[in-house]
């Protein structure tokens with residue numbers, strides 16, 4: 181199969197050995213028969229254009245060697261084409277790899293791609309005044325959007341995904357999160373309108389790191405998203421979300437409302453509220469997100485290899 185191996189030179193934590201690891205990964209994949217050209221991303225968002233150009237030139241598979249952000253970038257170029265997406269984890273959180281059971285060590289993942297199966301995933305799309313995107317794992321507004329906005333300029337240094345925790349704590353103590361309006365339709369067709377300080381729709385059940393349980397109940401197997409709405413005040417609602425999730429007591433949390441939805445809309449008339457998709461800052465409210473008709477085909481490596 182012909183394609184490219186697109187890697188993010190800025191992802192994860194150990195940048196020094198990055199080039200050598202990527203070369204080893206490429207060598208291993210080529211030994212399995214993949215005809216791959218190795219390309220580095222050039223800036224935030226470049227993976228979409230690079231994938232699009234490679235596909236126009238005949239690429240059948242786009243291997244992404246990076247984290248969830250680079251996968252999200254590349255998705256913008258792959259969606260709507262017949263090219264396949266394959267992932268080698270080289271990010272900080274690697275949430276999608278965890279969900280798909282792809283080995284978390286890049287060389288083990290490369291080894292596992294000797295035998296593959298294909299999985300079609302229904303795409304989800306979201307829209308803000310700043311543009312339209314496809315996403316795979318989540319979209320939301322409120323503290324998560326503010327955190328991703330803040331991470332645009334933050335260095336992850338050696339702490340990797342724990343940097344998110346530091347910045348999240350800082351935001352919780354310093355920022356004022358205003359409530360905004362959320363409209364959604366549950367699977368039984370009933371429309372709901374409510375207010376929240378955080379609205380997060382998830383498609384995977386484990387975000388890893390400091391957020392292991394907060395997405396419980398979400399799954400890529402479902403043809404819907406699980407929407408988590410946190411009630412004000414943020415100083416109470418957000419810590420309780422973490423605490424109740426950690427204790428597996430989510431359903432008893434009076435500050436949390438969950439719903440299975442195919443679409444939702446967030447709007448704030450008075451305040452600037454940030455939005456994110458797949459952990460990337462995407463703009464400000466209003467945010468609309470919905471399941472798409474389109475699917476994307478993922479190449480999933482053999483699960484024989486141990487993580």
Ligand SMILES: Nc1ncnc2c1ncn2[C@@H]1O[C@H](COP(=O)(O)OP(=O)(O)OP(=O)(O)O)[C@@H](O)[C@H]1O
Nearest residue numbers: 191192221222223246247248249250271272273274
């Ligand atoms: N060449 C580049 N230079 C700077 N930033 C880049 C480059 N290529 C991609 N990016 C951006 O770097 C950010 C982080 O990328 P990525 O998700 O691959 O790594 P990560 O954040 O360490 O992993 P994860 O998202 O799994 O936690 C993303 O916003 C992506 O758009």
